[in-house]
Amino acid sequence: MSRPSPDTTIRENSTPPAGVIIPAAGFGARMGSTTPKQFLELGGEPILIRTVKSFLLCPEIHAVVIAVAADRRSNMETLLAAHLTDGQQEKIILATGGATRQQSVKAAFDAMPADIQIILVHDGARPLISKRLILACLETIINRGAAIAAIPVHDTIKCLKADKSIGKTIDRTHLYRAQTPQGAGRHIFEKAYHIAQKDGFTGTDESSLFEHAGIPVAVVEGEEQNIKITRPGDLQIARGILEEKKFLEEKKLLERKEFLERNNPGEEREMLRIGHGFDAHRLVEERNLILGGEQIKYTKGLLGHSDADVLTHALIDGILGALGAGDIGTHFPDTDDSYKGINSLKLLEKVIGLTNDTGYTVANADLTILCQAPKLAPHLKNMRQNLAGICGISSESINIKATTTEKMGYIGRGEGIAAHAVVLLRKL
Known part of the structure; x- marks a missing residue:
């Protein structure tokens, strides 16, 4: 298993151009809101904008293709113009999403520039992804061909009978919860889509498409903070994570200030x-x-x-x-x-x-x-x-x-x- 580390490095001269697909065509009925979940506010910004910016801050990402519902395309353009710089918007491509995730991602894949050779897919409602995890997924794709972020299951898992009584306890040793990013080389996506279309197969995520095509998928250890905002409670958890992050950053700044004051007693440092x-x-x-x-x-x-x-x-x-x-x-x-x-x-x-x-x-x-x-x-x-x-x-x-x-x-x-x-x- 690959682990994201602080010094994870992707070297420009050995890395094919990479892009990311962000499916955002769904409505998110489980949020119980009249506003699509990806447009709800988190820490002063729409969830989707936070997600997009996470990838725009990675120099390795050359293109961001967003799959959006046809009737919300104009709203999406307005949203991007309000929150992104002109330079950032130049990397954005909008594609019209379909009725299913697989159709939306395929439409975005078809819109991806031809020179992009490594493609990630990331949920629009996972705004707290770290740069470390993005780079770890890219590195694993380069070395292994296809990758998925996932975290081990720590809870005890029960399998129920039809009457909702416990049938058995599942061995969790090899169980992982799938996250995104998921991705592969462009040629692997092409092969997986070809086989899925031929077999009439619909997968719940990209790794299931790769699995169906017989393509091994390496697991990159994901992050607990990389949650998918699906229900109202998830939004509260995400806000709590941001508050904790802000607290830790302020604490670190205070510790730096105290360190400098201890090491410069009685001296006024240059402003x-x-x-x-x-x-x-x-x-x-x-x-x-x-x-x-x-x-x-x-x-x-x-x-x-x-x-x-x-x-x-x-x-x-x-x-x-x-x-x-x-x-x-x-x-x-x-x-x-x-x-x-x-x-x-x-x-x-x-x-x-x-x-x-x-x-x-x-x-x-x-x-x-x-x-x-x-x-x-x-x-x-x-x-x-x-x-x-x-x-x-x-x-x-x-x-x-x-x-x-x-x-x-x-x-x-x-x-x-x-x-x-x-x-x-x-x-x-």
Whole structure:
């Protein structure tokens, strides 16, 4: 069994593009509400929006296809526009759902962009999924072909007779409760759907389709907090989980403050700190060009030990400079194979953790990319969104500019790309 861990890593250069299908065409009659359950509010946001954002915050997810009832499509478009940025909405595709879950997911599968090779399916009413579980499922699909999140059954299970008396007690040793995400490689979905259609088979979830097709499905240990909101009581449980999470975050911040005060007796720590970062990489053939976590179509890519995301590297160096904590090479040396080909947003995530542990957060950053080609203007908004999401700030707090060098020097000759970053940190 695979377990999600804090350092679960999906490397960009070895990971086919991934997408997620979110079926949201049902009404949810068991909620006893006139509003579909996925549109009910949880912590100030509709349940479905929380679910969608959980996947948009994962750089590995390139597309989110939502299956929605035809008569609620307009409402869905309005909802997405009200809660998502333009950059986030660019990854969203709406598909018209069917009468059953299987029909809705199949419609969404048909709408998934052709370049997406790993596909997850996640219930729209499971808004508390963690990034760790998403990455663990992706990693298991890469290694095993198909995966399902599930948790072991701890309660004693009774099988009843027709008269509702106990017939026998079921051995729970190998019993698990299915959750989502569930998913597989695109070719596995195609095979499973073909066999299901031929046999007239309807499954209750995606893993049952894979099972029917004779495809082994690996289990990823799920999470108790990853509940499906089906009844009114589930909504109360979800609100309680969010409240507990908020309490723990506030407690952690208080502990950091007390630690800093103990270690700086009688001293007034700086409220603001400024850092500058710079990085440059050579352009070569047969490499992906990735800037600010965004893959850009071009004939060449940047050469480096990681994914060579020069913009993210400059931001990391700017943050480390403001902290007085060395540079990117000190923390992530190119002699360490664990960082070979790694998505640089993962490195930024680690540096943001260090920043917060030190008692600071990013206030704003001003970044400049020096690049003769390709044109980067169409991609700047997504870059801002990617970096801001990892830093935990609004995209308005990160500015990115792109400029050429008027064909002067190694950048002007198209031999490489460079980036500068100026970063302001503020005390938590």
